Amino acid sequence: MSEPVSDSATDFPIITLDGGAATGKSSTARGVSQQLRFLHADTGSHYRALTFLLLRKGISPEESDELTEALEEMKLSAEVDGTLASLIADGKKLSPEDLRSLEVNRNVSSFAALPPVRNRLLRYQRWHRELALEKGFLGLVIEGRDIGSVVFPEAPFRFFLEADESTRIQRRSEEGQEDSVAARDKADSGRKTAPLHCPEGAIRINTGNYTLEEVISQICQKVQNDSDALQ
Structure with a gap:
């Protein structure tokens, strides 16, 4: 894994989805x-994976020499299945059950607030542009909480998704998950390093007002209309 040529998407379309x-x-x-034949990277799963692995090592969500050493020793790569790129840490791909466990839900925001964790993943996340090019995709769609503000701040297609708390709680319940969305938003918005916020110039979409298909269509139409690479 090498440093990407650029974190700008002027020559290769990148869509950032924050929220x-x-x-x-x-x-x-x-x-x-x-729809667009773009590589999909879910950075939330990156933080979940590191949270799971660090907890397994008995490391608590606070800065320490033990945390830094564990992060430095981790070897990160990716496995592409269809359009999705999944994080591989030390040769292991975690299951959805591991990534969405109650223990991970309760600790992921605390680990994600730590600069050593964010710095360890920043270069890895930017590398997905090269991965998308290498695998022959037409672009990259990457989601998270600081993508349009920190990871790819110059991406021309930046979106911020939002919905009211009751809608989001219902969604988590329908997925069979216990996740305090308000508490996580407060923690992510209040952290000092790369806080959650709508990037300047990003297009806001209230997903509670539309069906999933309508949200996807809005984004695809915007990218297809404005991207020379997809003409």
Whole structure:
């Protein structure tokens, strides 16, 4: 894994999707990636994977020499299945059950607030542009909480998804998950390093006002109309 040539998407279309918990980022990114033949990277799963692995090592969510050493020793790569790129840490791909466990839900925001964790993943996340090019995709759609503000701040297609709390709680319940969306949003918005916020110039979409298909269509139409690479 090498440093990407550029974090600008002027020559290769990159879509950033930011937003709080359960605003529909993953479902939207998955649909957009399939329609446009873009690689899909879910950075939330990156933080979940590191949270799971660090907890397994008995490391608590606070800065320490033990945390830094564990992060430095991790070897990160990716496995591409269809349009989705999944994080591989030390040769292992975690299951959805591991990534969405109650223990991970309770600790992921605390780990994600730590600069060593964010710095370890920043270069890895930017590398997905090269991965998308290498695998022959037409672009990259990458979702998270600081993508349009920190990871790819110059991407021309930046969106911020939002929905009211009751809608998001219902979505988590329908997925069979216990996840305090308000508490996670507060933690992610209040952290000092790369806080959750709508990037300047990003297009806001209230996903509670539209069906999933309508949200996907809005984004695809915007990208197809404005991207020379897809003409």
